[in-house]
Amino acid sequence: MAHPDTGVRVDPGSFRDPGNRVFHRDGEVLRGLDERSARDWRALAGSGFFRTLLAAGKLCGTEEVAPTPPWSATLRHERIPFVSHPYEWSFGMLRDAALLHLEILRAALVDGFTTKDGSAYNLQWRGTAPVFIDIGSFQPYRDGEPWAGYRQFCQTLLYPLLLQAHLGVDFQPWLRARVDGLEPDQMRRFFGGARRLLPGVPTHVHLHGAMQQRNARATTSDVRAQLREAGYSRELAAATVRGIEKLVRRLDRRPGESHWSDYQRTCGYSAQDRHAKERFVEEAVAAAGAPAMALDLGANDGRYARIAARHARYVVAVEQDPAVVDALYRALRAEGERRILPLVMDLADPSPGGGWRGVERAGFAARTRADVVLALAVVHHLAIGRNVPLAEVVDQLAGLATPGATLVVEFVHPEDPMARRLLANKPDGLFPDYRREEFERLLAARCRITRRAELPSGTRTLYRAVVNG
Amino acid sequence: MHLAYLDAGSGSLIVQAVVGGVAGAAVAAKLYWRRLVARFRRQPTDQH
Ligand SMILES: C[S@@+](CC[C@H](N)C(=O)[O-])C[C@H]1O[C@@H](n2cnc3c(N)ncnc32)[C@H](O)[C@@H]1O
Numbered sequence: 001m002a003h004p005d006t007g008v009r010v011d012p013g014s015f016r017d018p019g020n021r022v023f024h025r026d027g028e029v030l031r032g033l034d035e036r037s038a039r040d041w042r043a044l045a046g047s048g049f050f051r052t053l054l055a056a057g058k059l060c061g062t063e064e065v066a067p068t069p070p071w072s073a074t075l076r077h078e079r080i081p082f083v084s085h086p087y088e089w090s091f092g093m094l095r096d097a098a099l100l101h102l103e104i105l106r107a108a109l110v111d112g113f114t115t116k117d118g119s120a121y122n123l124q125w126r127g128t129a130p131v132f133i134d135i136g137s138f139q140p141y142r143d144g145e146p147w148a149g150y151r152q153f154c155q156t157l158l159y160p161l162l163l164q165a166h167l168g169v170d171f172q173p174w175l176r177a178r179v180d181g182l183e184p185d186q187m188r189r190f191f192g193g194a195r196r197l198l199p200g201v202p203t204h205v206h207l208h209g210a211m212q213q214r215n216a217r218a219t220t221s222d223v224r225a226q227l228r229e230a231g232y233s234r235e236l237a238a239a240t241v242r243g244i245e246k247l248v249r250r251l252d253r254r255p256g257e258s259h260w261s262d263y264q265r266t267c268g269y270s271a272q273d274r275h276a277k278e279r280f281v282e283e284a285v286a287a288a289g290a291p292a293m294a295l296d297l298g299a300n301d302g303r304y305a306r307i308a309a310r311h312a313r314y315v316v317a318v319e320q321d322p323a324v325v326d327a328l329y330r331a332l333r334a335e336g337e338r339r340i341l342p343l344v345m346d347l348a349d350p351s352p353g354g355g356w357r358g359v360e361r362a363g364f365a366a367r368t369r370a371d372v373v374l375a376l377a378v379v380h381h382l383a384i385g386r387n388v389p390l391a392e393v394v395d396q397l398a399g400l401a402t403p404g405a406t407l408v409v410e411f412v413h414p415e416d417p418m419a420r421r422l423l424a425n426k427p428d429g430l431f432p433d434y435r436r437e438e439f440e441r442l443l444a445a446r447c448r449i450t451r452r453a454e455l456p457s458g459t460r461t462l463y464r465a466v467v468n469g
Numbered sequence: 470m471h472l473a474y475l476d477a478g479s480g481s482l483i484v485q486a487v488v489g490g491v492a493g494a495a496v497a498a499k500l501y502w503r504r505l506v507a508r509f510r511r512q513p514t515d516q517h
Pocket of ligand 1: 297304324346376382
Protein backbone atom coordinates (compact mmCIF):
# COMPACT_ATOMS: atom_id res chain seq x y z
CA MET A 1 0.00 0.00 0.00
CA ALA A 2 1.22 3.46 -0.80
CA HIS A 3 1.66 4.92 2.62
CA PRO A 4 4.85 6.08 4.20
CA ASP A 5 6.12 3.38 6.52
CA THR A 6 7.35 5.93 8.98
CA GLY A 7 4.89 7.37 11.43
CA VAL A 8 1.55 6.00 12.40
CA ARG A 9 -1.32 5.39 10.04
CA VAL A 10 -4.67 4.69 11.63
CA ASP A 11 -6.56 1.91 9.90
CA PRO A 12 -9.64 3.48 8.29
CA GLY A 13 -11.61 0.28 8.90
CA SER A 14 -11.17 0.29 12.66
CA PHE A 15 -13.17 2.96 14.45
CA ARG A 16 -16.46 1.40 15.45
CA ASP A 17 -15.27 0.31 18.88
CA PRO A 18 -13.68 3.36 20.50
CA GLY A 19 -12.02 1.14 23.12
CA ASN A 20 -9.41 -0.13 20.71
CA ARG A 21 -8.08 0.76 17.32
CA VAL A 22 -5.84 -0.78 14.72
CA PHE A 23 -2.99 1.28 13.31
CA HIS A 24 0.07 0.67 11.17
CA ARG A 25 3.65 1.60 11.89
CA ASP A 26 6.85 0.52 10.18
CA GLY A 27 4.89 -2.06 8.23
CA GLU A 28 3.52 -3.60 11.42
CA VAL A 29 -0.12 -4.12 12.31
CA LEU A 30 -0.71 -2.78 15.82
CA ARG A 31 -3.76 -2.37 18.04
CA GLY A 32 -4.02 0.28 20.72
CA LEU A 33 -6.17 -0.50 23.77
CA ASP A 34 -7.71 1.96 26.22
CA GLU A 35 -7.62 1.24 29.93
CA ARG A 36 -10.67 -0.99 30.07
CA SER A 37 -9.70 -2.87 26.89
CA ALA A 38 -6.18 -3.33 28.27
CA ARG A 39 -7.66 -4.93 31.40
CA ASP A 40 -9.83 -7.20 29.23
CA TRP A 41 -6.78 -8.10 27.15
CA ARG A 42 -4.72 -9.15 30.18
CA ALA A 43 -7.54 -11.37 31.38
CA LEU A 44 -7.88 -12.79 27.88
CA ALA A 45 -4.14 -13.44 27.50
CA GLY A 46 -4.23 -15.53 30.66
CA SER A 47 -7.20 -17.64 29.63
CA GLY A 48 -6.93 -21.18 28.37
CA PHE A 49 -9.26 -20.96 25.38
CA PHE A 50 -7.34 -18.01 24.00
CA ARG A 51 -4.01 -19.80 24.09
CA THR A 52 -5.49 -22.96 22.63
CA LEU A 53 -7.14 -21.15 19.71
CA LEU A 54 -4.05 -19.05 19.10
CA ALA A 55 -1.85 -22.14 18.97
CA ALA A 56 -4.32 -23.77 16.57
CA GLY A 57 -4.00 -20.77 14.24
CA LYS A 58 -7.68 -19.93 14.57
CA LEU A 59 -6.94 -16.51 16.02
CA CYS A 60 -4.77 -13.90 14.42
CA GLY A 61 -1.25 -14.07 15.89
CA THR A 62 -1.06 -11.51 18.70
CA GLU A 63 1.48 -10.37 21.27
CA GLU A 64 1.78 -7.39 23.53
CA VAL A 65 4.50 -4.84 22.75
CA ALA A 66 5.59 -1.61 24.43
CA PRO A 67 2.59 0.74 24.69
CA THR A 68 2.17 3.56 22.19
CA PRO A 69 0.70 6.72 23.74
CA PRO A 70 -2.11 7.56 24.24
CA TRP A 71 -3.08 3.89 24.49
CA SER A 72 -2.76 1.95 27.76
CA ALA A 73 -1.52 -1.12 25.94
CA THR A 74 -0.48 -2.03 22.43
CA LEU A 75 -0.72 -5.35 20.64
CA ARG A 76 1.12 -6.47 17.54
CA HIS A 77 -0.78 -8.68 15.13
CA GLU A 78 0.31 -11.13 12.52
CA ARG A 79 -0.02 -9.62 9.05
CA ILE A 80 -2.77 -11.25 7.01
CA PRO A 81 -1.27 -11.83 3.55
CA PHE A 82 -4.20 -10.33 1.65
CA VAL A 83 -7.20 -8.61 3.21
CA SER A 84 -10.49 -9.70 1.62
CA HIS A 85 -14.13 -8.83 2.24
CA PRO A 86 -17.00 -11.27 2.92
CA TYR A 87 -18.70 -10.36 -0.36
CA GLU A 88 -15.60 -11.65 -2.15
CA TRP A 89 -15.96 -15.08 -0.56
CA SER A 90 -17.80 -18.09 -1.88
CA PHE A 91 -20.68 -19.76 -0.06
CA GLY A 92 -18.43 -22.42 1.46
CA MET A 93 -16.02 -19.72 2.62
CA LEU A 94 -18.73 -17.65 4.27
CA ARG A 95 -20.09 -20.77 5.92
CA ASP A 96 -16.70 -21.86 7.25
CA ALA A 97 -16.05 -18.32 8.47
CA ALA A 98 -19.40 -18.36 10.29
CA LEU A 99 -18.63 -21.73 11.86
CA LEU A 100 -15.25 -20.51 13.07
CA HIS A 101 -16.83 -17.44 14.62
CA LEU A 102 -19.31 -19.63 16.49
CA GLU A 103 -16.65 -22.11 17.56
CA ILE A 104 -14.59 -19.28 19.00
CA LEU A 105 -17.56 -17.77 20.78
CA ARG A 106 -18.50 -21.17 22.24
CA ALA A 107 -14.96 -21.73 23.52
CA ALA A 108 -14.89 -18.20 24.92
CA LEU A 109 -18.14 -18.68 26.82
CA VAL A 110 -16.79 -21.78 28.54
CA ASP A 111 -13.91 -19.69 29.90
CA GLY A 112 -16.14 -16.78 30.89
CA PHE A 113 -15.60 -14.54 27.83
CA THR A 114 -17.76 -13.35 25.00
CA THR A 115 -17.36 -11.24 21.85
CA LYS A 116 -18.73 -7.73 21.65
CA ASP A 117 -19.82 -8.18 18.06
CA GLY A 118 -20.50 -10.87 15.49
CA SER A 119 -19.52 -9.42 12.15
CA ALA A 120 -18.29 -11.32 9.12
CA TYR A 121 -15.58 -8.65 9.00
CA ASN A 122 -14.13 -10.22 12.17
CA LEU A 123 -12.70 -12.92 9.93
CA GLN A 124 -9.94 -13.09 7.37
CA TRP A 125 -8.07 -15.85 5.55
CA ARG A 126 -4.68 -17.47 5.43
CA GLY A 127 -5.20 -19.19 2.10
CA THR A 128 -8.20 -21.43 2.67
CA ALA A 129 -8.02 -21.31 6.49
CA PRO A 130 -10.28 -18.75 8.16
CA VAL A 131 -8.75 -16.65 10.95
CA PHE A 132 -10.53 -14.59 13.60
CA ILE A 133 -8.80 -11.22 13.61
CA ASP A 134 -10.77 -9.00 15.95
CA ILE A 135 -8.88 -9.64 19.17
CA GLY A 136 -10.36 -6.41 20.55
CA SER A 137 -13.76 -8.01 20.41
CA PHE A 138 -13.24 -10.29 23.42
CA GLN A 139 -14.49 -9.19 26.80
CA PRO A 140 -15.44 -10.95 30.04
CA TYR A 141 -18.91 -12.45 29.91
CA ARG A 142 -21.39 -10.63 32.14
CA ASP A 143 -23.84 -12.88 33.87
CA GLY A 144 -27.32 -12.99 32.44
CA GLU A 145 -26.50 -11.40 29.08
CA PRO A 146 -27.28 -12.74 25.62
CA TRP A 147 -24.76 -12.30 22.82
CA ALA A 148 -24.46 -8.65 21.77
CA GLY A 149 -23.17 -9.76 18.36
CA TYR A 150 -26.13 -11.94 17.44
CA ARG A 151 -27.84 -9.32 15.33
CA GLN A 152 -24.64 -8.58 13.42
CA PHE A 153 -24.02 -12.28 12.98
CA CYS A 154 -27.47 -12.68 11.45
CA GLN A 155 -27.06 -9.69 9.18
CA THR A 156 -23.60 -10.38 7.84
CA LEU A 157 -23.30 -14.18 8.10
CA LEU A 158 -26.47 -16.15 8.76
CA TYR A 159 -28.84 -14.28 6.41
CA PRO A 160 -26.51 -14.37 3.42
CA LEU A 161 -26.11 -18.12 4.02
CA LEU A 162 -29.89 -18.60 4.24
CA LEU A 163 -30.39 -16.71 0.99
CA GLN A 164 -27.97 -18.92 -0.85
CA ALA A 165 -28.76 -22.25 0.78
CA HIS A 166 -32.56 -21.97 0.71
CA LEU A 167 -33.19 -19.84 -2.37
CA GLY A 168 -30.07 -20.30 -4.48
CA VAL A 169 -29.59 -16.52 -4.55
CA ASP A 170 -25.94 -15.44 -4.70
CA PHE A 171 -25.36 -13.52 -1.48
CA GLN A 172 -22.33 -11.48 -2.59
CA PRO A 173 -24.12 -8.48 -4.14
CA TRP A 174 -26.24 -8.05 -0.99
CA LEU A 175 -23.24 -7.95 1.30
CA ARG A 176 -21.32 -5.74 -1.04
CA ALA A 177 -24.11 -3.20 -1.21
CA ARG A 178 -24.59 -2.97 2.55
CA VAL A 179 -21.68 -2.85 4.93
CA ASP A 180 -24.01 -3.85 7.79
CA GLY A 181 -25.56 -6.73 5.89
CA LEU A 182 -29.22 -7.69 5.45
CA GLU A 183 -31.91 -6.54 7.88
CA PRO A 184 -34.45 -9.01 9.30
CA ASP A 185 -37.28 -7.03 7.71
CA GLN A 186 -35.73 -7.36 4.27
CA MET A 187 -35.22 -11.06 4.81
CA ARG A 188 -38.85 -11.61 5.78
CA ARG A 189 -39.92 -10.55 2.32
CA PHE A 190 -37.81 -13.27 0.75
CA PHE A 191 -39.27 -15.93 2.97
CA GLY A 192 -43.04 -15.70 2.67
CA GLY A 193 -45.52 -18.58 2.17
CA ALA A 194 -44.16 -22.10 2.56
CA ARG A 195 -40.63 -20.70 2.77
CA ARG A 196 -41.46 -19.45 6.24
CA LEU A 197 -40.87 -22.96 7.47
CA LEU A 198 -37.39 -23.54 6.06
CA PRO A 199 -34.69 -24.32 8.65
CA GLY A 200 -33.72 -21.25 10.64
CA VAL A 201 -36.32 -19.04 9.01
CA PRO A 202 -39.20 -19.08 11.55
CA THR A 203 -36.96 -18.01 14.41
CA HIS A 204 -33.92 -16.14 13.12
CA VAL A 205 -35.82 -14.31 10.38
CA HIS A 206 -39.52 -13.95 11.19
CA LEU A 207 -39.54 -14.01 14.94
CA HIS A 208 -36.39 -11.90 15.02
CA GLY A 209 -37.97 -9.30 12.75
CA ALA A 210 -41.21 -9.28 14.72
CA MET A 211 -39.34 -8.95 18.03
CA GLN A 212 -37.36 -6.04 16.68
CA GLN A 213 -40.51 -4.24 15.68
CA ARG A 214 -42.28 -4.94 18.94
CA ASN A 215 -39.32 -3.87 21.04
CA ALA A 216 -38.29 -0.92 18.92
CA ARG A 217 -38.86 1.47 21.81
CA ALA A 218 -37.27 -0.63 24.54
CA THR A 219 -33.65 0.25 25.21
CA THR A 220 -31.11 -2.54 25.19
CA SER A 221 -30.05 -1.74 28.76
CA ASP A 222 -33.65 -2.24 29.96
CA VAL A 223 -33.99 -5.45 28.02
CA ARG A 224 -30.67 -6.72 29.32
CA ALA A 225 -31.84 -6.09 32.87
CA GLN A 226 -35.19 -7.78 32.20
CA LEU A 227 -33.50 -10.84 30.73
CA ARG A 228 -31.14 -11.08 33.65
CA GLU A 229 -34.05 -10.92 36.10
CA ALA A 230 -35.92 -13.53 34.11
CA GLY A 231 -32.97 -15.88 34.58
CA TYR A 232 -30.98 -15.72 31.35
CA SER A 233 -27.66 -17.49 31.92
CA ARG A 234 -24.35 -18.35 30.38
CA GLU A 235 -25.58 -21.90 29.82
CA LEU A 236 -28.43 -20.49 27.79
CA ALA A 237 -26.07 -18.29 25.81
CA ALA A 238 -23.97 -21.37 25.06
CA ALA A 239 -27.06 -23.37 24.06
CA THR A 240 -28.08 -20.61 21.66
CA VAL A 241 -24.65 -20.62 20.04
CA ARG A 242 -24.78 -24.41 19.68
CA GLY A 243 -28.22 -24.10 18.10
CA ILE A 244 -26.99 -21.59 15.53
CA GLU A 245 -23.96 -23.78 14.86
CA LYS A 246 -26.18 -26.76 14.16
CA LEU A 247 -28.27 -24.69 11.80
CA VAL A 248 -25.26 -23.37 9.89
CA ARG A 249 -23.93 -26.92 9.51
CA ARG A 250 -27.21 -27.90 7.89
CA LEU A 251 -26.94 -25.11 5.35
CA ASP A 252 -24.53 -26.80 3.03
CA ARG A 253 -26.25 -26.74 -0.30
CA ARG A 254 -23.61 -26.31 -2.99
CA PRO A 255 -24.11 -23.56 -5.50
CA GLY A 256 -25.21 -25.31 -8.73
CA GLU A 257 -23.16 -25.99 -11.80
CA SER A 258 -22.58 -22.94 -13.90
CA HIS A 259 -21.34 -22.15 -17.36
CA TRP A 260 -17.71 -22.10 -16.25
CA SER A 261 -17.76 -25.15 -13.99
CA ASP A 262 -16.61 -27.56 -16.61
CA TYR A 263 -14.19 -25.29 -18.37
CA GLN A 264 -11.10 -27.47 -18.28
CA ARG A 265 -12.93 -30.19 -20.17
CA THR A 266 -14.64 -27.90 -22.64
CA CYS A 267 -11.99 -25.24 -23.15
CA GLY A 268 -10.63 -26.66 -26.35
CA TYR A 269 -6.98 -26.76 -25.39
CA SER A 270 -4.99 -29.62 -26.83
CA ALA A 271 -2.71 -31.51 -24.47
CA GLN A 272 0.23 -29.91 -26.26
CA ASP A 273 -1.13 -26.41 -25.77
CA ARG A 274 -1.68 -27.08 -22.12
CA HIS A 275 1.81 -28.43 -21.55
CA ALA A 276 3.40 -25.50 -23.32
CA LYS A 277 1.26 -23.05 -21.34
CA GLU A 278 1.99 -24.71 -18.01
CA ARG A 279 5.70 -24.66 -18.67
CA PHE A 280 5.65 -21.03 -19.76
CA VAL A 281 3.75 -19.96 -16.63
CA GLU A 282 5.89 -22.00 -14.28
CA GLU A 283 9.14 -20.62 -15.73
CA ALA A 284 7.84 -17.05 -15.55
CA VAL A 285 6.85 -17.29 -11.89
CA ALA A 286 10.05 -19.13 -10.98
CA ALA A 287 12.12 -16.42 -12.70
CA ALA A 288 10.32 -13.74 -10.65
CA GLY A 289 12.46 -14.80 -7.66
CA ALA A 290 10.20 -16.00 -4.82
CA PRO A 291 7.51 -13.35 -5.31
CA ALA A 292 5.51 -12.48 -2.18
CA MET A 293 2.21 -12.24 -3.99
CA ALA A 294 0.93 -13.58 -7.26
CA LEU A 295 -2.47 -12.66 -8.62
CA ASP A 296 -4.30 -15.03 -10.95
CA LEU A 297 -7.07 -13.24 -12.84
CA GLY A 298 -9.89 -15.38 -14.20
CA ALA A 299 -8.50 -18.30 -12.24
CA ASN A 300 -11.26 -20.81 -13.02
CA ASP A 301 -10.31 -24.17 -11.46
CA GLY A 302 -7.01 -22.78 -10.18
CA ARG A 303 -4.70 -24.84 -12.38
CA TYR A 304 -2.31 -21.91 -12.86
CA ALA A 305 -2.76 -20.55 -9.36
CA ARG A 306 -1.45 -23.89 -8.10
CA ILE A 307 1.51 -23.71 -10.44
CA ALA A 308 2.22 -20.16 -9.25
CA ALA A 309 2.03 -21.32 -5.61
CA ARG A 310 5.04 -23.58 -6.21
CA HIS A 311 7.16 -20.42 -6.40
CA ALA A 312 5.15 -17.55 -4.90
CA ARG A 313 4.60 -17.20 -1.17
CA TYR A 314 0.93 -16.37 -1.61
CA VAL A 315 -1.51 -16.51 -4.49
CA VAL A 316 -4.81 -14.66 -4.81
CA ALA A 317 -7.05 -16.35 -7.36
CA VAL A 318 -9.77 -14.04 -8.64
CA GLU A 319 -12.73 -15.43 -10.54
CA GLN A 320 -16.15 -13.96 -11.33
CA ASP A 321 -18.18 -17.14 -11.12
CA PRO A 322 -19.25 -17.89 -7.52
CA ALA A 323 -19.91 -21.57 -8.19
CA VAL A 324 -16.47 -22.01 -9.72
CA VAL A 325 -14.81 -20.24 -6.78
CA ASP A 326 -16.71 -22.41 -4.35
CA ALA A 327 -15.55 -25.58 -6.09
CA LEU A 328 -11.99 -24.24 -6.10
CA TYR A 329 -12.16 -23.39 -2.40
CA ARG A 330 -13.38 -26.87 -1.48
CA ALA A 331 -10.77 -28.51 -3.68
CA LEU A 332 -7.93 -26.44 -2.21
CA ARG A 333 -9.07 -27.22 1.32
CA ALA A 334 -9.26 -30.92 0.55
CA GLU A 335 -5.71 -30.76 -0.84
CA GLY A 336 -4.53 -28.98 2.29
CA GLU A 337 -3.30 -26.07 0.16
CA ARG A 338 -2.95 -23.10 2.49
CA ARG A 339 -1.33 -20.45 0.33
CA ILE A 340 -3.99 -19.84 -2.30
CA LEU A 341 -6.88 -17.51 -1.53
CA PRO A 342 -9.77 -17.86 -3.96
CA LEU A 343 -12.00 -14.79 -4.34
CA VAL A 344 -15.22 -13.99 -6.17
CA MET A 345 -14.92 -10.80 -8.17
CA ASP A 346 -15.82 -9.50 -11.59
CA LEU A 347 -12.77 -7.79 -13.04
CA ALA A 348 -15.04 -5.51 -15.04
CA ASP A 349 -16.72 -4.42 -11.80
CA PRO A 350 -14.11 -4.81 -9.04
CA SER A 351 -14.85 -4.27 -5.36
CA PRO A 352 -15.20 -0.54 -4.72
CA GLY A 353 -14.27 1.15 -1.48
CA GLY A 354 -17.11 0.77 1.02
CA GLY A 355 -18.41 1.89 4.38
CA TRP A 356 -17.69 5.30 5.88
CA ARG A 357 -16.25 7.71 3.31
CA GLY A 358 -15.74 4.76 1.03
CA VAL A 359 -12.50 3.87 2.79
CA GLU A 360 -13.67 1.82 5.76
CA ARG A 361 -13.48 -1.25 3.51
CA ALA A 362 -10.78 -0.70 0.94
CA GLY A 363 -11.54 -1.39 -2.69
CA PHE A 364 -9.73 -4.11 -4.58
CA ALA A 365 -7.27 -1.82 -6.37
CA ALA A 366 -6.29 -0.13 -3.09
CA ARG A 367 -5.47 -3.52 -1.55
CA THR A 368 -3.59 -5.03 -4.43
CA ARG A 369 0.10 -4.76 -5.27
CA ALA A 370 1.07 -8.02 -6.88
CA ASP A 371 4.60 -9.15 -7.75
CA VAL A 372 3.25 -11.46 -10.42
CA VAL A 373 0.02 -11.04 -12.37
CA LEU A 374 -1.35 -13.93 -14.41
CA ALA A 375 -4.00 -13.03 -16.99
CA LEU A 376 -4.48 -16.24 -18.91
CA ALA A 377 -7.26 -16.49 -21.46
CA VAL A 378 -9.13 -13.68 -19.80
CA VAL A 379 -8.20 -10.55 -21.78
CA HIS A 380 -10.66 -11.45 -24.57
CA HIS A 381 -13.47 -11.72 -22.02
CA LEU A 382 -12.86 -8.16 -20.95
CA ALA A 383 -12.00 -6.65 -24.32
CA ILE A 384 -14.67 -8.41 -26.38
CA GLY A 385 -17.15 -9.74 -23.82
CA ARG A 386 -17.33 -6.53 -21.83
CA ASN A 387 -16.27 -3.96 -24.46
CA VAL A 388 -13.36 -2.66 -22.36
CA PRO A 389 -10.86 -0.90 -24.66
CA LEU A 390 -7.76 -3.04 -25.04
CA ALA A 391 -5.52 -0.21 -23.79
CA GLU A 392 -7.57 -0.04 -20.60
CA VAL A 393 -7.25 -3.77 -20.06
CA VAL A 394 -3.47 -3.57 -20.35
CA ASP A 395 -3.42 -0.55 -18.01
CA GLN A 396 -5.41 -2.44 -15.43
CA LEU A 397 -3.13 -5.49 -15.55
CA ALA A 398 -0.09 -3.30 -15.01
CA GLY A 399 -1.94 -1.21 -12.41
CA LEU A 400 -2.51 -4.19 -10.14
CA ALA A 401 1.23 -4.92 -10.11
CA THR A 402 4.17 -3.27 -8.41
CA PRO A 403 6.81 -1.68 -10.63
CA GLY A 404 9.22 -4.40 -11.71
CA ALA A 405 6.55 -7.08 -11.33
CA THR A 406 6.12 -9.88 -13.82
CA LEU A 407 3.07 -9.99 -16.05
CA VAL A 408 2.11 -13.26 -17.72
CA VAL A 409 -0.59 -12.70 -20.30
CA GLU A 410 -2.23 -14.93 -22.84
CA PHE A 411 -3.62 -13.16 -25.87
CA VAL A 412 -6.30 -15.09 -27.72
CA HIS A 413 -6.20 -14.11 -31.39
CA PRO A 414 -9.45 -12.97 -33.01
CA GLU A 415 -9.27 -16.09 -35.21
CA ASP A 416 -9.34 -18.43 -32.22
CA PRO A 417 -12.62 -20.38 -31.90
CA MET A 418 -13.29 -19.04 -28.38
CA ALA A 419 -12.67 -15.43 -29.46
CA ARG A 420 -14.82 -15.98 -32.54
CA ARG A 421 -17.65 -17.19 -30.38
CA LEU A 422 -17.49 -13.98 -28.30
CA LEU A 423 -17.17 -11.81 -31.40
CA ALA A 424 -20.21 -13.47 -32.93
CA ASN A 425 -22.35 -11.88 -30.22
CA LYS A 426 -21.26 -8.39 -31.21
CA PRO A 427 -21.75 -6.39 -34.42
CA ASP A 428 -19.09 -6.95 -37.08
CA GLY A 429 -16.10 -4.66 -36.92
CA LEU A 430 -16.80 -3.40 -33.40
CA PHE A 431 -13.29 -4.17 -32.17
CA PRO A 432 -10.81 -3.16 -34.89
CA ASP A 433 -8.08 -2.84 -32.23
CA TYR A 434 -8.47 -6.37 -31.03
CA ARG A 435 -5.40 -7.64 -32.86
CA ARG A 436 -2.24 -9.26 -31.73
CA GLU A 437 0.05 -6.47 -33.04
CA GLU A 438 -1.98 -3.80 -31.27
CA PHE A 439 -1.99 -5.76 -28.02
CA GLU A 440 1.75 -6.18 -28.24
CA ARG A 441 2.24 -2.47 -28.91
CA LEU A 442 0.12 -1.53 -25.88
CA LEU A 443 1.90 -4.02 -23.67
CA ALA A 444 5.32 -2.78 -24.78
CA ALA A 445 4.31 0.78 -23.88
CA ARG A 446 3.89 -0.20 -20.22
CA CYS A 447 6.22 -3.14 -19.86
CA ARG A 448 9.37 -4.69 -21.16
CA ILE A 449 8.37 -7.86 -23.00
CA THR A 450 10.96 -10.48 -22.10
CA ARG A 451 9.45 -13.59 -23.61
CA ARG A 452 6.87 -14.60 -26.16
CA ALA A 453 5.57 -18.01 -27.16
CA GLU A 454 2.98 -19.25 -29.63
CA LEU A 455 0.86 -22.11 -28.41
CA PRO A 456 0.97 -25.09 -30.81
CA SER A 457 -2.65 -24.50 -31.90
CA GLY A 458 -1.43 -21.26 -33.47
CA THR A 459 -4.20 -18.95 -32.27
CA ARG A 460 -2.87 -17.97 -28.85
CA THR A 461 0.24 -16.10 -27.79
CA LEU A 462 1.79 -16.01 -24.34
CA TYR A 463 3.80 -13.04 -23.08
CA ARG A 464 6.09 -12.57 -20.16
CA ALA A 465 6.73 -8.91 -19.40
CA VAL A 466 8.26 -6.78 -16.67
CA VAL A 467 6.16 -3.79 -15.59
CA ASN A 468 7.94 -0.46 -16.02
CA GLY A 469 8.96 1.40 -12.88
CA MET B 470 -22.70 -0.57 34.06
CA HIS B 471 -20.65 -1.03 30.98
CA LEU B 472 -22.23 -0.26 27.66
CA ALA B 473 -21.54 -2.24 24.52
CA TYR B 474 -20.26 -0.14 21.64
CA LEU B 475 -22.66 -1.91 19.34
CA ASP B 476 -26.43 -1.55 19.43
CA ALA B 477 -27.27 -5.17 20.06
CA GLY B 478 -30.94 -4.55 19.26
CA SER B 479 -33.57 -5.09 21.95
CA GLY B 480 -35.54 -7.57 19.85
CA SER B 481 -32.33 -9.36 18.88
CA LEU B 482 -31.53 -9.89 22.55
CA ILE B 483 -34.94 -11.31 23.40
CA VAL B 484 -35.12 -13.60 20.41
CA GLN B 485 -31.97 -15.32 21.64
CA ALA B 486 -33.86 -16.49 24.69
CA VAL B 487 -36.63 -17.85 22.50
CA VAL B 488 -34.27 -19.87 20.29
CA GLY B 489 -32.45 -21.29 23.32
CA GLY B 490 -34.61 -24.39 23.65
CA VAL B 491 -37.05 -25.07 26.48
CA ALA B 492 -35.03 -23.25 29.13
CA GLY B 493 -34.74 -20.22 26.86
CA ALA B 494 -38.45 -20.19 26.11
CA ALA B 495 -39.09 -20.24 29.86
CA VAL B 496 -36.91 -17.16 30.29
CA ALA B 497 -38.74 -15.39 27.47
CA ALA B 498 -42.10 -16.33 28.98
CA LYS B 499 -41.01 -15.03 32.34
CA LEU B 500 -39.84 -11.76 30.81
CA TYR B 501 -43.16 -11.23 29.07
CA TRP B 502 -45.11 -12.23 32.16
CA ARG B 503 -43.26 -9.66 34.21
CA ARG B 504 -43.85 -6.99 31.62
CA LEU B 505 -47.54 -7.82 31.67
CA VAL B 506 -47.77 -7.70 35.44
CA ALA B 507 -45.88 -4.42 35.49
CA ARG B 508 -48.38 -2.99 33.01
CA PHE B 509 -51.41 -3.97 35.10
CA ARG B 510 -49.79 -2.62 38.23
CA ARG B 511 -49.17 0.66 36.55
CA GLN B 512 -52.59 1.05 35.00
CA PRO B 513 -54.71 1.82 38.12
CA THR B 514 -52.34 4.61 39.14
CA ASP B 515 -52.41 5.92 35.57
CA GLN B 516 -56.14 6.52 35.89
CA HIS B 517 -55.85 9.00 38.74
C1 LIG C 1 -11.14 -19.06 -20.66
S1 LIG C 1 -11.18 -19.23 -18.89
C2 LIG C 1 -9.44 -19.22 -18.46
C3 LIG C 1 -9.13 -19.92 -17.16
C4 LIG C 1 -7.66 -19.97 -16.78
N1 LIG C 1 -7.13 -18.64 -16.54
C5 LIG C 1 -6.86 -20.65 -17.85
O1 LIG C 1 -6.08 -19.98 -18.52
O2 LIG C 1 -7.01 -21.84 -18.03
C6 LIG C 1 -11.74 -17.66 -18.42
C7 LIG C 1 -12.09 -17.56 -16.95
O3 LIG C 1 -12.15 -16.19 -16.64
C8 LIG C 1 -13.31 -15.93 -15.93
N2 LIG C 1 -13.72 -14.57 -16.24
C9 LIG C 1 -14.25 -14.12 -17.40
N3 LIG C 1 -14.54 -12.82 -17.29
C10 LIG C 1 -14.19 -12.44 -16.05
C11 LIG C 1 -14.27 -11.22 -15.33
N4 LIG C 1 -14.81 -10.13 -15.88
N5 LIG C 1 -13.84 -11.19 -14.05
C12 LIG C 1 -13.32 -12.30 -13.48
N6 LIG C 1 -13.24 -13.47 -14.11
C13 LIG C 1 -13.66 -13.55 -15.37
C14 LIG C 1 -14.31 -16.96 -16.39
O4 LIG C 1 -15.33 -17.16 -15.43
C15 LIG C 1 -13.43 -18.17 -16.60
O5 LIG C 1 -13.31 -18.95 -15.45
